[in-house]
Amino acid sequence: AAPRVLNVNVGVLGHIDSGKTALARALSTTGSTAAFDRAPQSRARGITLDLGFSCLRTALPPQLGPGPGELQFTLVDCPGHASLIRTIIGGAQIIDLMMLVIDVTKGMQTQSAECLVIGQIACQKMVVVLNKIDLLPEGKRQSAIEKMTKKMQKTLESTKFCGCPIVAVAAKPGGPEAPESENPLGVSELIEVLKSQAYLPSRDPSGHFLMAVDHCFSIKGQGTVMTGTILSGSVSLGDNVEIPALKVTKKVKSMQMFHTPVTYAMQGDRVGICVTQFDPKLLERGLICTPESLHTIHAAIISLKKIQYFRGALQTKAKFHITVGHETVMGRVMFFSPAPADFNEEIQENGFDFEKDYLYQEEYLSKDSSSSENKENDQAGEVQLPRQQWALLEFEKPVTCPKLCLVIGSKLDTDIHANTCRLAFHGVLLQGMEDKNYTETFLPKLKVYKLKHKEGQVERVMDDYSVIGRSLFKKETNIQIFVGLKVKLSTGEDGIIDGGFGQSGKFKIRVPDGLKPDTKMLLTVASKKKSKAGKGDTTKEDESNKNDSAQPVTISLLFKRYVFDTQKKMIQS
Secondary structure (H helix, E strand, C coil): CCCCEEEEEEEEEECCCCCHHHHHHHHHHHHHHCCCCCCHHHHHHCCCEECCEEEEEEECCHHHCCCCCEEEEEEEECCCHHHHHHHCHHHCCCCCEEEEEEECCCCCCHHHHHHHHHHHHHCCEEEEEEECHHHCCHHHHHHHHHHHHHHHHHHHCCCCCCCCCEEECECCCCCCCCCCCCCCECHHHHHHHHHHHCCCCCCCCCCCCEEEEEEEEEECCCEEEEEEEEEECEEECCCEEEECCCCEEEECCEEEECCEEECEEECCCEEEEEECCCCHHHCCCEEEECCCCCEEEEEEEEEEEECCCCCCCCECCCEEEEEECCEEEEEEEEEEEECHHHCCCCCCCCCCCCCCCEEEECECCCCCCCCHHHHHHHCCCCCCCCCCEEEEEEEEEEEEECCCCEEEEECCCCCCCCCCCCEEEEEEEEEEECCCCHHHHCHHHCCEEEEEEEEEEEEEEEECCEEEEECCCCCCCCHHHHCCCEEEECCCCEEEEEEEECCCCEEEEECCCCCCHHHHHHHHHHHHHHHHHHHCCHHHHHHHHHHHHHCCCEEEEEEEEECCCCCCCCECC
């Protein structure tokens, strides 16, 4: 049997010009010329630098099990952030280990911070590489490296990569122009660190087959080969696979892994799949999958978390670049939370409950949100935050993606040189809406409500059991729809709206338990003053108005209204 090859995918990430590609090249050349005495064929073949995926083979380290075998690191060079997000699609964690490349002379930069954020969402382990140490003057080199190492340790303290290895190298001493004879510094040490960090990734062959294709070419007399990484599920010879973007289905005619024909491949494997009668120009990169397993959606409900480094609030109605599955599209968001009584409820992982009521939010609630209700409670101590929050995403154009997948929202139009994190939130798609008319067919099922609070004033008393109110409604409001709703007077009585009064938006309130004597006093005094002032001159009127407004009796009307209720019904508990 062929020796066992364990493949570990290493994402090579970092700010532009931190030297990611040079590092991948140095690793794979050092790796390929190292003494693989047990596998002469790999030495003969040199290194397969395919498609920004260079490979590095080394003997299987002892922690990964007994017996002969090889450890293959597939270095996934992620140039910048859009393609990086593509690599971690669908929460299919195919990046097992992340190498964050930092230019030692510059430290953390915008994209290094973004890579850190994405790494935390997508990956379990990280190694930090301080590159370009050849640019540091030799006398001060060691102290400069130590200083930067300390700085990086501090940065990582609050992340899940706290305490991860930090290795200093010079992938290409002298820079791109230097002769090839210059040997890289620190790279063999880095390979040892990578080996020590390697682990048996958990892979799952169940579920639908989904593969991210990064290259597509034809071989004469064979057919078209699509190479890529399997994100979920597995594939066997003879299976049908769908190319959802083109709505075509093809049969798998042959497959190869590591230049060896295979009949089966599963999640995490890099594989070439050969199909016939398919023009490779139609698919440079994209997804292929089990037929019918992806859906095309116009809107979605997601559960989400704000990314702590994003500056500024996440506002409802704002537009974000939304990465779902393999695509990034513009979309508009509406945030909502559990009803206040449910703020501490258990988190629902992979589903969404349409039976529950949810509270509409003007923005994502976080420690620093600006909404007024929180301000008042602030004096009393901690702001109450819900354990889980959701958003409705409405896409500008439909998106094809797996049923449950990772979603990332960013503001990619922010200036790349501005030193801020452009990633705003990340979450999980819980429910996609495939119907183009989802606003009519689907949204009414979503019970998100707003709390409405209107205030008016008592104009005068009619009798012991009724008053006339004003300023609660606009003149043109149809008061009929408010009839029967409960109101409260600032003096404590409960009332019921009985109907309109006259033409100017005034209305009658019935007070079933009758007005308190004090309330009647207050109101009769106020209206007497008014009538007096009317007879006298204008100066008096001004004075009496001052007194009048000092103690008006106010009327409050509280109700909730569901955002997607076509009838706009008002509901009081």
